[in-house]
Amino acid sequence: MHSINLAAEKINPLLPHTAELVVGAIAFTLLYLVLRSKVVPMFEKAFTARTEAIQGGMERAEKAQLEAERALRQYTEQLSKARDEAHSLREDARAQGVAIVEELRTKAQEEAGRITAAAHASIEAERQAAIASLRTEVGTIAIELASKIVGESLDDQARASRVVDRFLDDLETATNPTNSNN
Amino acid sequence: MRSLHLLSASGGGFVPPSSNDFIFPSFFGHSQYATKPILLVFLSVLLISIFFILASRKAAIVPSKLQFAGESLYGFVRNDLGRDIIGHEFMRFVPYLFTLFVFILTNNIFGIVPLLQFPTMSHVSFPYVLAIITFVVFHYIGIRKQGIRKYIKDIMFMPGVPKAAYILLTPIEIATYFITRPLTLALRLFANMFAGHLLLLVFILGGDHLLKGVIGLKLISPFAFAFGIGLTFFEFLVQCLQAYIFTLLTALYIAGALADEH
Numbered sequence: 001m002h003s004i005n006l007a008a009e010k011i012n013p014l015l016p017h018t019a020e021l022v023v024g025a026i027a028f029t030l031l032y033l034v035l036r037s038k039v040v041p042m043f044e045k046a047f048t049a050r051t052e053a054i055q056g057g058m059e060r061a062e063k064a065q066l067e068a069e070r071a072l073r074q075y076t077e078q079l080s081k082a083r084d085e086a087h088s089l090r091e092d093a094r095a096q097g098v099a100i101v102e103e104l105r106t107k108a109q110e111e112a113g114r115i116t117a118a119a120h121a122s123i124e125a126e127r128q129a130a131i132a133s134l135r136t137e138v139g140t141i142a143i144e145l146a147s148k149i150v151g152e153s154l155d156d157q158a159r160a161s162r163v164v165d166r167f168l169d170d171l172e173t174a175t176n177p178t179n180s181n182n
Numbered sequence: 183m184r185s186l187h188l189l190s191a192s193g194g195g196f197v198p199p200s201s202n203d204f205i206f207p208s209f210f211g212h213s214q215y216a217t218k219p220i221l222l223v224f225l226s227v228l229l230i231s232i233f234f235i236l237a238s239r240k241a242a243i244v245p246s247k248l249q250f251a252g253e254s255l256y257g258f259v260r261n262d263l264g265r266d267i268i269g270h271e272f273m274r275f276v277p278y279l280f281t282l283f284v285f286i287l288t289n290n291i292f293g294i295v296p297l298l299q300f301p302t303m304s305h306v307s308f309p310y311v312l313a314i315i316t317f318v319v320f321h322y323i324g325i326r327k328q329g330i331r332k333y334i335k336d337i338m339f340m341p342g343v344p345k346a347a348y349i350l351l352t353p354i355e356i357a358t359y360f361i362t363r364p365l366t367l368a369l370r371l372f373a374n375m376f377a378g379h380l381l382l383l384v385f386i387l388g389g390d391h392l393l394k395g396v397i398g399l400k401l402i403s404p405f406a407f408a409f410g411i412g413l414t415f416f417e418f419l420v421q422c423l424q425a426y427i428f429t430l431l432t433a434l435y436i437a438g439a440l441a442d443e444h
Contacts, residue, residue, distance in 0.1 A: 013201045013306060016306055016307040018214070019214035019215050019217075024223060024307055025311050027226070027285075028315065031285055032278065038234075038238070039235060039252075043253055045241045046249070049243050
């Protein structure tokens with residue numbers, strides 16, 4: 001061990017000094033306790049808080065981005081839905097238009113058919129009426145002709161043909177009095 | 183003591199600084215507990231505690247300059263020496279490594295602080311204490327982690343080597359773990375600080391002595407002082423480096439004790 005009284009002697013610097021060993025151990029332990037209890041936890045707290053602040057910021061940003069993406073998806077969805085709706089409305093309208101036209105056409109055709117049928121019916125009725133009246137008229141005329149033939153003597157060929165001609169002339173004037181002069 | 187030497191120097195030639203320059207008188211009588219190195223050690227504890235308590239008190243997310251300075255030092259020890267070397271269990275050892283680093287650093291730097299101008303670690307007792315603590319810590323951790331049988335067995339018979347190699351390896355390994363490691367740890371720090379302080383003394387006291395000589399010697403004196411100042415910067419580097427190395431090796435030893443195989 002050193003002694004201050006031996007300044008002139010060569011002291012071995014590798015020999016420890018009891019007081020310094022004791023003080024070194026005490027001082028170091030003291031410092032260790034102070035740093036461990038007061039300093040390290042505070043620095044760790046600051047580190048943790050900083051890490052959390054950075055991570056929290058990042059998480060917030062991520063959340064905002066997700067929200068934005070969700071909104072965008074929603075808008076896109078709504079837009080395409082609206083487009084689909086417009087398209088289907090257009091389709092409906094077109095289909096309705098086609099149906100209306102079709103209906104009108106059918107109705108018109110039916111009407112035309114009905115009119116044609118009525119015309120046919122009336123023509124047929126008139127024809128029947130004409131046939132009936134002709135028949136009675138021909139009968140009457142035939143009877144009239146017969147009586148005429150019976151009434152006059154039919155021995156003469158020339159006379160007979162005269163009678164027929166006259167009859168035919170009469171017939172012509174009777175059936176077509178307006179054109180009798182032609 | 184220096185005054186004693188100077189008295190003798192005025193009579194005769196230059197007395198070169200020696201290990202005697204590392205001996206200080208007691209401030210109070212013959213008490214061994216009132217010398218300059220011991221007071222410096224207590225001063226270092228006081229300064230470090232005050233500085234770091236002030237720096238860490240607020241623990242703000244956005245640090246002040248003071249907090250930033252403290253955090254930088256702490257973060258350096260915590261991440262570069264603790265986390266990167268020890269691995270996932272590092273947080274248990276951060277207080278020890280941090281205390282070790284700032285304690286050695288401060289006491290080393292006392293060597294170039296004006297008025298204090300003495301690196302406490304050039305008194306071998308302090309490095310001895312620190313090396314003993316590290317020695318106890320890393321062996322204790324190894325025994326706790328692996329059980330005393332396996333721990334001693336792994337040191338004596340390193341797994342994965344041919345049996346014949348144990349003739350050489352076993353004595354080397356035992357010497358490494360129980361003698362070389364603590365001894366080199368302490369002596370490296372002590373010798374660097376001791377030699378550095380001696381070197382500074384040579385140039386500063388030499389320059390001072392030259393100044394008292396004849397005119398020719400007086401002209402050389404400024405060069406000695408300039409060299410002394412240059413060496414002071416160099417010493418600062420060595421002081422930081424030695425604090426780093428001591429802490430780094432402690433972290434490596436702890437990491438080795440925690441690892442399953444040496």
